[in-house]
Amino acid sequence: MKVAGGQFYWTIDPAVLPAHTKIRFDVTAVDVNHGFGIYDPDGRLIGSVQAMPGYVNDLRLTFDKVGEYRIRCLEYCGLSHHDMVASFRVEEQA
Amino acid sequence: MEAGTVSVVHPRGTELLATARVDERRIAWLFVCTGIALFGVMGLMGLAMRLNQAEVVTLSDSWFYRLMTLHGAGMLVAVLLAAMGALWFTLRATVPLHLGRMVFTYLSILGGAVLVLIAVLIGGFAAGWTFLWPLPFDSFGAWRPWSTDVFLVGLLLVGAGFFVFCLDVLMQTTATYGGLQRALGISYLRNRDDSPPPPVALAAMAVAIEGLIATAVGTTIVVALIGRAIDSGLEMDALWAKNLTYMFGHSIFNLVIYLFAGAVYVLLPGYAGRPWKTTKPIVVAWLFTIVFVATAYGHHLYMDFVQPAWASGVASIASFGAALPPAVVTIFTGVVLIWGSRYRWTLASTLLYLGFMGWAIGGTGAVIDSLIPLNFKFHNTLWVAGHFHTYLLMGVVLWTFALFVRMLEESAGRTARDGVSAFSLGALLVGGYGLVGVWYVSGALGVPRRWAIHPEGSAGYSLVASIFAIVFAVGFLVLLLECLRLARIASVQRWERIPAPRRSLPARAAPEPLLSTGYQFAAVCAATVVFVGSYAPPITDAVESSIRYHHLQHAAMYLVGLLVGVAFASLPAVFARIRSHPNLGITLVIAAPVVMMLGMVPAVYESLEPNWGLHLLYHIGMAALGVVTGLAAGALGLVAGRLVFVLSIGMALMYAAGVTGG
Incomplete structure (x- = not known):
């Protein structure tokens, strides 16, 4: 999954991921530092990685729970830092 | 604790307590009072932020993050000033620290704080006190460009003040104890020195050496950012900038604890009636700190996977190596010193004792956060705010209150009243640990730090935390009122009449050139x-x-x-x-x-x-x-x-x- 953080949005591609498969997130930033925090469908923080301009951080995770995962910015990035949220879905493979 | 004109220390403690001369008292009053005043104002800002997160008051996003920036920078200045004043007050009994340089340190740091205030309150600067590149220059139009320049120059002045303090401590302590190896206790470890420096000098040496290193690193990144303000074409590597910023920021906050730990080595024996002697474990613990503290900051970059793996490994070891030895050795030997000593429990001495608890609990929270698998879940959550507020609020700030009360009790010739002391201490403990406890719980549940508006359903934590913060503030206010009463009893003439103590200082080593062979x-x-x-x-x-x-x-x-x-x-x-x-x-x-x-x-x-x-x-x-x-x-x-x-x-x-x- 390609992830890019910008003031104050996330671009995530693709937006749907298969369950029980190791996923590699390639996380970067287009302007300032951001923090890519992944919350599971129950609202628990299951991991995070920094999104840094000029670098790509690889995060590898396997999702066993299907549902909607929320992304929250975990590195202060400006006045709308707390509005920098997004989500992706994890579904069982057909 | 009995009020009245009785000894405010242990019967055998008078000769053990640092008997300070007028200069030392004046410097201590200046630094500690400024620190406490700043702490009060910055604490109110912190409460306002918590109430906003609790949805009780409404701050604009701009004002929330401006207050957040000011709270961080202001609290750094507050605890740094108080801790430097405490170390100077206690170390100067044995090491002839330079008065003029300490005055320069105060003025430089205060000047820096004024510039930070101007940048935030007038210019709207809100990039956080950590000023992580390139955010100060990429505000999305939120703050005026000049405010970034003013903020950075302010930081440079704060750094210059601390640099001068560290240089003076290093120069005078090594001269007093006859060189680096003796001042660090290495000669004593090798059985070549029968009279090692006191523990306060060992802590001072660790702070001075690491403080100079951290400030040099901090100056490099701040000057680079000032360069960017001069030349909009200047660029810098984001990972490089992050390493330098956190090396400076993490180290400075760590050193604040160690500054005060040095002062506690001198203050506590007065209440226990026993000297706190230098032992080999204490020497080794401070040598560990010197070796490791400069690289411990790396745990702030665990979630930057492009950071070389060996650097994270070093940071993990260093986080333990720098923090645990001095904390364990100091707290253990401190408790042993008190045990069975008929410790003189006054408001000041109780605050000193309670500060150990804050250091121990906050340090444990920090060590947990520095474990890589746990950091994966706690990084930049409120857990982080929990651990550093524990050792600062319930450690360094309580020690600051302890020194403040101790000087007043000595000046007044009587202790604070029992009932008032008990009420104040109770409110400080319940309010303080309640406040940080909420951060630990909500952080473990993943609530992010530095959010003006918390995720849906988590405002309740902030409400509970705000109530605890108000309880702490009540305890603080009662303590201040009792201090005011003691200050009225004491007269300025009284403490200035206290005769200058006779001191037998070791012969100072003659200065040596940098190259001699x-x-x-x-x-x-x-x-x-x-x-x-x-x-x-x-x-x-x-x-x-x-x-x-x-x-x-x-x-x-x-x-x-x-x-x-x-x-x-x-x-x-x-x-x-x-x-x-x-x-x-x-x-x-x-x-x-x-x-x-x-x-x-x-x-x-x-x-x-x-x-x-x-x-x-x-x-x-x-x-x-x-x-x-x-x-x-x-x-x-x-x-x-x-x-x-x-x-x-x-x-x-x-x-x-x-x-x-x-």
Whole structure:
């Protein structure tokens, strides 16, 4: 999954991921530092990685729970830092 | 605790308590009172932020993050001032620290704080006190560009003040105890010294050495950012900037605890009636801190997977190695000192004791966060706010109150009232631990830190935390009112009449030049030739292909000058002249590296390059700055001079490696 953080949005591609498969997130930033925090469908923080301009951080995770995962910015990035949220879905493979 | 004109310390404690002279008391009052006043104001800002997160009051996003920036920077200044005042107050009984330099430290830090206030309150600066590149210059129109410049200059002044403090502590302590090995207790460890320095001197040495390193790193990143303010084409590596920023920020907050730990070694024995002697475990613990604290910051970069794995491994070990030994040894020996001693429980001595608890609990929270698997879940959650508020609020701040009350109790000749003390202590404990407890719980549940508006459903935590914060504030207010009562009882004349104590200070070591043997001179000459070699044609060609190589060549020119300066400074005739001007030396070792780095801003040198003569003059100027730094370092004596020499090399190379653009 390609992830890019910008003031104050996330671009995530693709937006749907298969369950029980190791996923590699390639996380970067287009302007300032951001923090890519992944919350599971129950609202628990299951991991995070920094999104840094000029670098790509690889995060590898396997999702066993299907549902909607929320992304929250975990590195202060400006006045709308707390509005920098997004989500992706994890579904069982057909 | 009984009120009345009774001894405020242990019956056998009078001779153990640091009997301070007027200068020491005045400095302690100045630093501690300023620290407490700033703490009160910044605490109210913190409460306002918590109430906003609890949705009880409404702050605009701009004001929330401005307050967040001010709260962080202001609290740093508050606890740093209080802790420096405490160490100075207690260390000066045995080490003749320089009064004028301490006054400069105060004025420089206060001046820096005023600039930070202007940047935030008038300019709207809200990039956080950590000023992580490139956010200060990428505000999305939220703050005025000039506010970033003013904030950075303010930080530079704060850093200059702390640098002077650390240099003075290092110079005077090593001179007093006869060199670096003796002052660090290494000679005692090797059974070559029967009278080791007291524990306060060991802590002071650790703080001074690490403080100088951290401030040099902090100055490098701040000057690089100021360079960006001068030249919009200047760029820097984000990972490089993050490493430097956290090395500075993490270390400074760590050192605040160690500054106060040093003071506690002197203050506590007065209430226990037993001396706190230097033992080999205490020496080893502080040596561990010196070795490890500079690399412990790396746990802030665990979630930057591009950071080399070995660096994270080192950071993990260093986080334990720097924090645990001094905490365990100091807290253990402190509790043993108190145990069975008929400890004199007053408001001041109880606060001292409770500060251990805050250090232990906050330190444990920090160590948990520094474990890589747990950091994966806790990074930048409220857990982080929980652990550092524990050791600062329930450790350093309680110790600050302890020193404040102790000076008042001594001046008044009586202790604080029992009932008032119990109420205040109860409110401080319940409010403080309730406040930080909510951070731990909500952080473990993943609530992010530095959010103006918390995720849906988590405002309740902030409400509970706000109530606890108000309870703490009530305890603080009651304590202040009791202090006011004690201050009324005491008269200024009373404590100023306290006779100056007779002190038997060890013979001071004579200053030594940086280089004293033929081998050392030969090594410096060889290094000079190597750096001059950076002007060989193949390297000069390579310089044209990379801005980093270009900057490295500028740095090499500065280093050539630095080596020449150090060699000159070590010549007997020159050393005899410069050794009597240490204050000029201190000024120049701060100013010259800053000018050198500003000289490497592309906009400064690019306009000179087309003109052969001006270009040559520029390089001669870089070398001249090096000579000035080397001569100035020579005026500081062997230990401080050599450390400054190494730090100057480090600043030049760090800057050249990280800054590009143009």
